[in-house]
Amino acid sequence: METPIKIDISVIVPSYNGMPLFKTSLDSVLAQEGVIYEVLVGNDSPSDGETKNYLNQIENKDLRVFHNEKNLGLFGNLNNLIKHAKGDIVHLWSQDDIMNPNCLLETVKFHNSHPNIAYAFSRVEVINEHDEVIDKTPLSNNDTMSALTHTLTSLMAGSVPGNIANVSIRKNIFETYGYFDVNLKYSGDFEFWCRITEHLPVGIIQKYLIKLRRHTGQLSRNPKMWIYRIEENDAILETLLNRVPKNKLKYINRGLKWRVYNQYFGLYLNLLRSGDNKEAQAFLRVIKKYSNISGFYFRYVILKILSVIKRDKKFLHWLYYKQAFGNNGK
Template sequence: MPKISIVLPVYNGLKYLDSAIYSILNQTEQNYEVLICDDASTDGSLSYLKQLENLNHNVRILYNDKNLGLFKTLNKLIKACQSPLIHLWAQDDIMMPNCLEECLNFHNLYPNITMSYHGVEYIDENGLVNPSEKIDGTPSIIDTKLYAILSSKWGCIPGNISNITINTSSIIAVGLFDDQMTLSADFDLWTKLAAVGDIGRIPYKLTYLRLHAAQLSRNYKSIALRIEEDTLIQKRIIGLLAENKDDFNIAKRFWRWKTQPTYFNDLLYLISVKEYDEGKKLAALLYSETNIIGLFFRWSIVRTLRFLKLDIKFYLNILDR
C-alpha cells in the first residue's frame, strides 16, 4: 500500500499540467500513488495524461465522459484512493521537492488529526515568486474551538486545495466534498473535518501556488455565488462557538463589522465594473441577511479606519474583546 495518494482533477489544464505533475514525480518521498481525473477537457489534456500513464506505474488516469465539475471529480478520485492519507492537488501549482515527505512526517507525528495544511509561496503565470513576509503564529494543532475562533474572524484559514493533506478515514466519515456547491465546498469540508477532530498546520512553505486570471475563484462573475456559499459556512462556524457566550458574541461582532462590510465592498466593486446582474444577486443576499442602511454605516466606518490604517487595531482592540 502506498503511504499517500495524490489526487489531481484536470479541466483544460494543459498549459501548466507538465510542471504540476513532474513536481509530484520528483518528490524526495517516492512511496505514493497519483490519481488524475480529466473532467472532459477540450484542450488535449487527456491525451497528454494517457501518455504519462504509460510511462509511470505510480500514475492512474481516470476520465469523465462529460464535465462534472471540480468537487464531483475530486470525490470520484478520493473514492479510488488506496492510501491512509490523501494530498489534494491542482493543475496550476508546483510542489516543492520535500512536500510529501514533510506532510507524511507531520501526520506520523500527529496521527489523530483529520487534516493538515501547510504554507505556500505565490507565483504568477510565468512562475515568478511574489514574495510574502507574512508571519503565521497559528499553533501546529488546532482544535475545534480555535478553528471556529480563527475562521469567524479571518475566513478560511487552511486556504487553497493544493496545500491540504487529509486523513482518508476522516474524509469518508464526514461525507466527502459537498458537490452541490460550486465554489466553497473546500471551505465547507475543512469546517466539517475541524468540527469532528483536531486539524494541523505544518509550519513550512511546501507548495508554489499559482495565481492567474483564468481561475474561477478570481472571476468577478462568481462573487455573489461565493458569498452565498461562504455565508452558510460562516453561520455554521459561529454556531460551533455557541456554548461559550464570550466567544460567540465576538464571532458575531466580526461577522457584522468585518465580514459583512467586506461583502458590501464586493457589491460596490460589481457596480463599478457594471456587472449589474451579479450586483443584484449580491444585493438581494445582503438584504436578506442584514439591514442595508446599517451595513452601509458599518462599511463607512471600517473604510475610514482602513484609510487611517487603524482597521487592524479596531478588529483586535474593539471587536476582539
C-alpha cells in the first residue's frame, strides 16, 4: 500500500462570476514551486456556465473543484472548502489576485518557524486592471504582532491584513476556534481575525508574496456597502474594547471618535457629493449613534484644516496614538 503524500498547504479559492480574471489568478496558484500543495475551488455561482466549463476542462492532480448547488455566500463557501482541505496550513485566496511563484513556499517556511501564531499575513503589491504595480504595503523588521497590538490596531484600522488573499492559517486553528460566521455578510473575516487573536500573536511575513488587484468593481470599494459593514462591525468593536487595558481605554475611545468615526462621516459627505441623498441619509442614521452632527462637523473640519498644513498625523499621534500604543507609538 502506498503511503499517502503529505500535503504541506491547501489553497482555498472561493469563486463567484470571476471570469476572465479568475483564469489568470488560478494559473498563478497552479504555478507554485517548492512545496506539495493542493488547490480547492468553490464555484459559488450555479448559473455561471463559463466558469463551470473552464474548471471542468482543467486536468491537474493538485486541483479539486466544488460546484455548489446553491449559493453559499463568501464565508459559507470558505468554510466548506476549509473543511475539505488536507493540508496542515490553509492559504486563503481571492479570485482576481496574482500569487507570486514562491508564495506558498515562503508561507510554509514561515509557519514552520512560527508554530504558535493565530494566523499570518504577507506584504502585498497592489496592481491595477492592467497588472501595473501602483502601490505596496511597507516592509518592517517585525515578524510578529502581539495579541494586544492586534486588538488596538483592529479598533483603529479594521481588518489588520486588509484582505483574505494574503492570509494563511493552520487548519487546527479552525478546529479549535470554529469557522467564519456565515451570519456576517461583509465582516466575517474581520470577526474571525479578532476571535482567534485574543491570546495569540499574529505573524507578519515581510515579503511581497502576492499582487492584490484593485478595481472599481470590487465590493470593498463600494461606499454604500459600508452601511452594512459598520452595523456588523459594532459587536466586533465592542468585544475588542473589552480587551483594552483600562489605562489605554480613554485614548482608544479618542481614536475612535477622531479617526474611525471621522472616516465614517467622510463617507457620508462623499455620498452627499455624489448626489445620492437617500443613501446618504440612511448612512447618517447609522452613524448618528457615535456623535451628533455638530460634533462630526467640528472634528472633520479641524482635521481637514490640519491636513492642509500637514499637521493632522502629528495631532492624532499626540491625541491618542502614543498613549494607546506605548513604545509602538514613537
